[in-house]
Amino acid sequence: MMFYFASAALIAIGIYMLMVKKNLIKMILGLSVIDSGVNLLLISIGYINGKTAPIIQPGVSPSNVVDPLPQALVLTNIVIGVSVTALALSVVIRVYKHYKTLNSSEVRDLKW
Amino acid sequence: MLEFLNPMLRPEWMISLLFIGALLTYFAGKVSSALRTTFAIIFSVFVAFLVFLSGSRDVLTYWRPSASPMGFRFVLSINALSWFFALMISMVSALTIVYSAGFGKNTEKDNAFYGLNLLLMGAMLGVVFSGDMLSFFIFWEIMTLASYLLTTLAGKRAEKGALNYMIISTAGAYSILIGMTMIYTRFGTLEFSGLASVMGGADPMFLLITLSMLGIGFAVKAALAPFYVWAPPAYSEAPDSFTPVFSGALSKLGPYGFTLFMYGIVGLPALAKMxxxxxxxxxxxxxxxxxxxxxxxxxxxxxxxxxxxxxxxxxxxxxxxxxxxxxxxxxxxxxxxxxxxxxxxxxxxxxxxxxxxxxxxxxxxxxxxxxxxxxxxxxxxxxxxxxxxxxxxxxxxxxxxxxxxxxxxxxxxxxxxxxxxxxxxxxxxxxxxxxxxxxxxxxxxxxxxxxxxxxxxxxxxxxxxxxxxxxxxxxxxxxxxxxxxxxxxxxxxxxxxxxxxxxxxxxxxxxxxxxxxxxxxxxxxxxxxxxxxxxxxxxxxxxxxxxxxxxxxxxxxxxxxxxxxxxxxxxxxxxxxxxxxNRLERLYDAFGSGYELISEGIRRIYTGDVQHYVYYVMVFLAVMILAGWWWL
Amino acid sequence: MIKRLVSIIILAVVITSLFMVLSETAPFGDDETVVSHRYIYKGVDETGSANLVTAVVLNYRGFDTLGEVTVLFVAATGVGAALYTRKHPVRKNKVEASLIVKTGSKLLFPMMLLFGAYIFVHGHLTPGGGFQGGAVIATAFVFKYISDTRYSIDHVGFTKMESASGMIFAGLGIMGLLLGGYFLLNILPNGTPGELISAGILPIIYIAIGIKVGAELTGIIDRMMGVEA
Structure with a gap:
């Protein structure tokens, strides 16, 4: 249950960062935090009380392991998260070069 | 005398000959323009001749079952109605291609001009030969696209007219698609021969709605009263050697659609029920x-x-x-x-x-x-x-x-x-x-x-x-x-x-x-x-x-x-x-600018500020959750 | 200030209610889903991979993983495009690394590469796999970048390795298509689960992914290092 609370807290903190912070890098950090929260949530949904990692080896029978599916999904999600963060950061670098600011409300070219 | 042509008197032969001919013509043009023109004339006149021969035999229906995943069959048929229109179309198209060969140069891109002309002819024949709604629609769309591209070949001057034509045609095509989908969901068949036996028994309201939806699409092609605004600019700005086909052959597909669906499929007794x-x-x-x-x-x-x-x-x-x-x-x-x-x-x-x-x-x-x-x-x-x-x-x-x-x-x-x-x-x-x-x-x-x-x-x-x-x-x-x-x-x-x-x-x-x-x-x-x-x-x-x-x-x-x-x-x-x-044009313009105004208003929601978007999402979620609690 | 308060209230409402619903529908520590049941009980027999996560990632959802690799590739390309400069980027580190970092990196760099390789070679036996191993390898290169201000990777070689490994992945998939009828079919024998050479094509794919991910992440890091702020 702890894990649920932790992931809820992570997601809430991440969204709060997105809502309140104006600094582009902090917003990307917020995205990353949400990402971590969601990953944690997925893993903990897949957990089954008293079971172990899903690797079948002598001493571990199939009836004894947790759900591997969320873990596989999280593996995907981590990679996607990395991609998103890298791309977003490079765009921010560009934005900074062009506008000399990281404040999102000062980047006005796409607004009216 | 012409017995050896008998195996070729099948709609799929005629259409594929034209489609292959379109490609060949286009690529032949890369080699020599004389070769290209010869190809175009040979293919179009030959197919026109085939069409002419096929009807002089008997009224026959050809089935071409194909193993499509959805269980549809693509049906191509030659019957009295389709032969009549096919004859008209192939005659006009083929002779217009011959005619345009008489000019040294018709457009800036003559390879595309001849290729598209053959493609258009094939698509038009496909529309009249198709025996089910799916192939009808597919050929209909190929036809619209080919004629749009041909119109734009006239250069910058034709762009506006061609775009008008395309937009109104697309609206018409959607309307046809809606009508066809309604018919398909009601009767579960796409084939005209199957529909002809069941459509007569449908209730008048359903017939009225579907026929109106289909009719809007056909009326666009036939340039009927409220939908004709595209026609003057498109007809007049299209390349001079394409306009004969555009006005002579392509516009006849509108009347064909009306005839087919009103009398061929629904039938007079069911129409009278309305x-x-x-x-x-x-x-x-x-x-x-x-x-x-x-x-x-x-x-x-x-x-x-x-x-x-x-x-x-x-x-x-x-x-x-x-x-x-x-x-x-x-x-x-x-x-x-x-x-x-x-x-x-x-x-x-x-x-x-x-x-x-x-x-x-x-x-x-x-x-x-x-x-x-x-x-x-x-x-x-x-x-x-x-x-x-x-x-x-x-x-x-x-x-x-x-x-x-x-x-x-x-x-x-x-x-x-x-x-x-x-x-x-x-x-x-x-x-x-x-x-x-x-x-x-x-x-x-x-x-x-x-x-x-x-x-x-x-x-x-x-x-x-x-x-x-x-x-x-x-x-x-x-x-x-x-x-x-x-x-x-x-x-x-x-x-x-x-x-x-x-x-x-x-x-x-x-x-x-x-x-x-x-x-x-x-x-x-x-x-x-x-x-x-x-x-x-x-x-x-x-x-x-x-x-x-x-x-x-x-x-x-x-x-x-x-x-x-x-x-x-x-x-x-x-x-x-x-x-x-230009009353009607003004009406369309007013519709366009009104639409633009509304869209501009909606666009105001998108402030371009990320925080606002996050707020929108969260507020929406909160509202949904609270509303859910309230109601459930 | 009022903005923060409002956002906290909204967040509290949304997150609390969402998680209340979640703990109703999927209580913590509950049993697996229906589809996972099959993976758990049949996975080893069907794929030959002792690590069930690998079995899911590479076998059952192999096509998904190909897409994921593509996403990473596109992201790396995107970073390259966003940070494109006409002349070749020159690194401008202001501070030299200390002696400890330099010596440590020299000692640790081969070890880290080896560790990364170990992780992705054993992806079907132990926790970890191509993505993790690739990340470890990229970390080794980060270390290198930190310790040496003039260090730069061999771009051509990295690109070639990345392309080659990507082609191996796709090529194996197409081989399956040609030989067995569907994409990414396991065309090699499963072997004995638990041995290094087992599980058919899974280790090969994971090695390819490991090299590809390592090269791509390193490429991203290299791009970002070369930026003049």
């Missing part, structure tokens, strides 16, 4: 009324044009209005008149657009006021266009007389006090604007700079002469086309017209029309008139500006302002001008 007005279905009456209104409006516009292609474009719209009128009336005479007029229109409007192309090529201008006196310089063009204009105006000796006569009889037969007068008015107008072409381009004084004008190459004149010959043939022997139409009518379950080779019999009320007698009388009258003309000839040639200038020395620009085709129908225009100020 309510009748003086014996014809309300739906058909509305179509007929829209058709006659279109005929009048477009005629009034055509009268006011100085641009020859624009004039012919409006004239096309108006003639298609006639066709729709006949098809809408839906009696034996009406459908026969509509289909016959469609055939005649395909022939004479193709000839006229071909002639217009020649005139534009010769004079370098589209303005009628830049032409004049070309009749003696270009006798073949003059003769063919004269015959085509006779047909357009419905003068005996040509096929046009027969079809217009049938249409009037159909309207009078049912005592339609709105439709019949409108048709008569439009007919008078048709004579006015077609006379303008004759008068301005071929009669009168030859401008100095056109002294060297002469008839174009045989490649151009032969198709025109062929069509003119057909028109005269139909004038003498209306039984030839009307015999085919009678078989179409019996295929559609409409009482067939009683025709023999030279005469048409309409029943006790109207009697018969013997074309041969009429022809003889008219010829005799013409001979007498000619003789009188030569006996009593008192005319003398005068300078073009003699009457106007009162002895003053002409200024250099005097040609332009005192040309007799300037303000040719000024008094008429003055009467109608207040009603013709």
């Amino acid at each position: 309510g009748t007005f003086r014996g014809i279905s309300d739906f058909g009456y509305i179509i007929a009324l829209l058709g006659s209104i279109t005929a009048v409006i477009a005629t009034l516009y055509a009268i006011a044009q100085d641009d020859i292609k624009k004039l012919l474009a409006y004239s096309s719209i108006s003639q298609l209005g006639y066709v729709m009128m006949g098809i809408g009336i839906g009696t034996s005479i009406g459908v026969a008149g509509g289909l016959y007029h469609a055939l005649n229109h395909a022939i004479f409007k193709t000839t006229l657009f071909m002639g217009a192309g020649v005139l534009i090529y010769t004079t370098g201008s589209r303005k009628l006021s830049d032409m004049g006196g070309l009749g003696t310089k270009m006798p073949i063009t003059f003769l063919t266009m004269l015959i085509a204009i006779f047909a357009l105006a419905g003068i005996p000796m040509t096929g046009g007389f027969g079809s217009k006569w049938l249409l009037y009889e159909a309207a009078i037969d049912k005592k339609f006090v709105l439709i019949a007068p409108l048709a008569f008015i439009a007919s008078v107008g048709a004579f006015l604007y077609s006379f303008r072409i004759l008068q301005s381009a071929f009669l009168g004084q030859l401008p100095e700079r056109l002294k060297g004008a002469k008839d174009p190459s045989p490649l151009i004149t032969i198709p025109m002469l062929f069509f003119a010959g057909l028109l005269v043939l139909f004038g003498i022997a209306p039984g030839i086309p009307l015999g085919i139409i009678a078989s179409v009518e019996s295929y559609l379950g409409i009482p067939a017209l009683n025709v023999s080779t030279y005469s048409v019999y309409l029943g006790a009320n109207f009697g018969a029309y013997n074309a041969f007698t009429v022809m003889t009388v008219i010829t005799l009258a013409l001979l007498v008139a000619l003789a009188l003309f030569f006996i009593a000839k008192k005319s003398r040639k005068v300078g073009q500006t003699d009457t106007y200038m009162a002895g003053e020395v002409p200024e250099h620009h005097v040609d332009l302002y005192l040309h007799y085709s300037m303000n040719f129908y000024r008094p008429l225009e003055r009467i109608f001008a207040p009603y013709l100020r």
Whole structure:
């Protein structure tokens, strides 16, 4: 249950960062935090009380392991998260070069 | 003699020959332009010949089952109706390709021009040959795209018109798609033959909705009253060697769609269930009324044009209005008149657009006021266009007389006090604007700079002469086309017209029309008139500006302002001008700008600030959750 | 200030309610889903991979993983495009690394590469796999970048390795298509679960992914290092 609370807290903190912070890098950090929260949530949904990692080896029978599916999904999600963060950061670098600011409300070219 | 061609008389052969031919032609053009043109002519004429042969056998249906994942079968069939239209389309397309080979260069990208022409011909044949709604729609879309691309080949000038055409066509295609989907979900079959047996039993409301949805799409192609705004710019700006197909063949797919779905699939008894007005279905009456209104409006516009292609474009719209009128009336005479007029229109409007192309090529201008006196310089063009204009105006000796006569009889037969007068008015107008072409381009004084004008190459004149010959043939022997139409009518379950080779019999009320007698009388009258003309000839040639200038020395620009085709129908225009100020176009424009305004308002939500978006999402979620708690 | 308060209230409402619903529908520590049941009980027999996560990632959802690799590739390309400069980027580190970092990196760099390789070679036996191993390898290169201000990777070689490994992945998939009828079919024998050479094509794919991910992440880092702020 702890894990649920932790992931809820992570997601809430991440969204709060997105809502309140104006600094582009902090917003990307917020995205990353949400990402971590969601990953944690997925893993903990897949957990089954008293079971172990899903690797079948002598001493571990199939009836004894947790759900591997969320873990596989999280593996995907981590990679996607990395991609998103890298791309977003490079765009921010560009934005900074062009506008000399990281404040999102000062980047006005796409607004009216 | 031609037995070896028998295995090729299948719709899939004809269509794939054209599609393959389109590719071959395009790539042959990379090698040599002569090869490309030869390919295009061979493929199109050969397929047109195949189409011609196939119908002379028997009415046959070919099935082509294919293992598609959804369980659909693609059905291609040749029946009386589709053969009639296929003949018209392939004749016009093939001869127009021959005609365009006569010009050295039609567009900037001639490879694409010939390739797309073949593709378009294949798609049009596909539409009429398709025996199920899916292939109908697919070919319909290929046709729209190909014709759009062909229109844009004319260059920058055509872009706006082509875009208009594309947008309105797309809306029409969606409408058709909705109609087809509704039919499919109700009956679970896409095949026309299957639908024909079940659609008759559907409730009238369902029929009305589906037919209206389909009808909007077909009406766009047929340039019917509220949807014709795309036609004048698209017809007039399209490449000169493509407009004959555009107006002559492609526009006939609209009437084809109406005929197919109204009579071929739904059938007269089911149409009558929707309510009748003086014996014809309300739906058909509305179509007929829209058709006659279109005929009048477009005629009034055509009268006011100085641009020859624009004039012919409006004239096309108006003639298609006639066709729709006949098809809408839906009696034996009406459908026969509509289909016959469609055939005649395909022939004479193709000839006229071909002639217009020649005139534009010769004079370098589209303005009628830049032409004049070309009749003696270009006798073949003059003769063919004269015959085509006779047909357009419905003068005996040509096929046009027969079809217009049938249409009037159909309207009078049912005592339609709105439709019949409108048709008569439009007919008078048709004579006015077609006379303008004759008068301005071929009669009168030859401008100095056109002294060297002469008839174009045989490649151009032969198709025109062929069509003119057909028109005269139909004038003498209306039984030839009307015999085919009678078989179409019996295929559609409409009482067939009683025709023999030279005469048409309409029943006790109207009697018969013997074309041969009429022809003889008219010829005799013409001979007498000619003789009188030569006996009593008192005319003398005068300078073009003699009457106007009162002895003053002409200024250099005097040609332009005192040309007799300037303000040719000024008094008429003055009467109608207040009603013709592009009302419909303005309505569409108002719709467009209103739409833009609303969209602009909606766009205001998107502030461009990320935080606001996050707020939107979260507030929406919160509202949903709270509302969920409240209600559940 | 009021903005923060509002956002906290909204967040509290949304997150609390969402998680209340979640703990109702999927209580913590509950049994696996239906589809996972099959993976758990049949996975080893069907794929030959002792690590069930690998079995899911590479076998059952192999196509998904190909897409994922593509996403990463597109992201790396995107970073390259966003940070594109006409001349070749020159690194501008202001501070030299200390002696400890330099010596440590020299000692640790081969070890880290080896560790990364170990992780992705044993992806079907132990926790970890191509993505993790690739990340470890990229970390080794980060270390290198930190310790040496003039260090730069061999771009051409990295690109070639990345392309080659990507082609191996796709090529194996197409081989399956040709030989067995569907994409990414396991065309090699499964072997004995638990041995290094087992589980058919899974180790090969994971090695390819490991090299590809390592090269791509390193490429991203290289791009970002070369930026003049």
